[in-house]
Amino acid sequence: MRRIRLTAFIAFIAWASLWPLACAKKEEEGVGPTPTGPIVVGVVKSGGKPVEGVEVKVEALGVSATTDASGSFKLTGLVEGSYSVVVEKEGYVKRVFEVVVGAEGTVNMGELEIELAGSIEGVAKIEGEETHKGITVKVLELEGVEVQTDSEGRYSITGIPPGSYTLEISAPGFDPKTIPVDVEGGKTSSVEEVVLAGRKLPKSDKLVLWLRFIEGSGADVKDYSGKGNNGTASGSTQWVDGAMGKGDKAMRFEPGSYVKIPTSDSLSPDMFKSPFTIAMWIKPDLTGNTWQHLWRSMPVSSGHNTLFVNTDGRLSWRGMTPSWTVLCETSPGAVKAGEWAHVAVVGDGTSFRIYLNGSPIQESSFQDTTGGIESYFLANDGVTAGEAYGGIIDEVCVWRAALKEEEVKQVWQMAKK
Secondary structure, eight states: OHHHHHHHHHHHHHHHHHHHHHHHHHHHTTOOOOOOSOEEEEEEEETTEEOTTOEEEETTTTEEEEOOTTSEEEEOSOOSEEEEEEEEOTTBOOEEEEEEEOSSSEEEEEEEEOOBOEEEEEEEEETTOSOOTTOEEEETTSTTOEEEOOTTSEEEEEEEOSEEEEEEEEOTTSOOEEEEEEEOTTOEEEOOOEEEOOOOOTTGGGEEEEEOOOOOSSSEEOBTTSSOOOEEEESSEEEEEOTTSTTOEEEEEOTTOEEEEEOOSSSOTTGGGSOEEEEEEEEEOOOSSSEEEEEEEEOTTSOOOEEEEETTSOEEEEEESSSEEEEEEOOTTSSOTTSOEEEEEEEOSSEEEEEETTEEEEEEEOOOOOOOOOEEEESOOSSOGGGOOOEEEEEEEEESSOOOHHHHHHHHHGGGO
């Protein structure tokens, strides 16, 4: 009898020692403890048939589940409250359902129907340009549904519910175009190619520099005037959002960084001795150096024509006559820190005018400067660190002609397209 009792006792001890291992094995196999708290269950179907692999989630709690072959799901880890349940799978239209759960118990959401999504693809280009990256394609009827084209102008929009829509195709400075498109579930709708007509600046035959800053990366800044007066960035520059609207790019300059543009037959060493116009968008920091270069001509022994911004918001056009001379200067407060402003200087042989956002704000008599310029710069000349600009510059244009007031206003209004 003692032997039997001893054997039974040993068997019990062995069973007790193996029980935790058995529980651990079950947990490894996915059989864990019974969930506590409320549970939400349901079945996801499309066209009456169950859909496997659908993600069902309560984003507010970070809780999710995936449907099985029968379309069934079970959400655990919930707490009492009202929630939005997001149901989504690639190729289907994303849906959101509402559910209210108590402190415990199971809520059956029943059958949740989702439908096959359609997609839209096409090509959008800008007339006369080599790259077509960054054109915005928007579905007007669906809030927040928009994409941008790649360098070849291609775009694709997925996850679109079946229906009839209007695409809006736009780029900074261009009038947008719209095109209708019908979308069927599970199919791709191909849209005909759309070409946006090229932006036309006034007196384009006299335009000798147009830095649009649309590259978005690298140190090369292309001249879109057709004259080949390309610039090169140096120092601490950054590509940031531009003045011309969504998708546009501009360059931010930390003090001491700059873009250099060599002189040429078109952007000549003596161009400021005759009628001219310089225009650009700026978003200045107005901190640091008191006087800061926006446009600079070098060397010092040349005409040295320079457009300054002061930390008090003044704009000042200066040059060598042959001595260093303030040629035209605004009052303080013309431009504001951290705000976009379109500034321009026009010399017509009789007077100088400084424009702000399309309107003249200062005028003075024209004075001849000495010429002999070798290089032009934006933001700094790489030598005079005490006059380095901090802020953003975009859409720099130079004409070998004096624009009229309505023409300067036209250039300014391009950013409002």
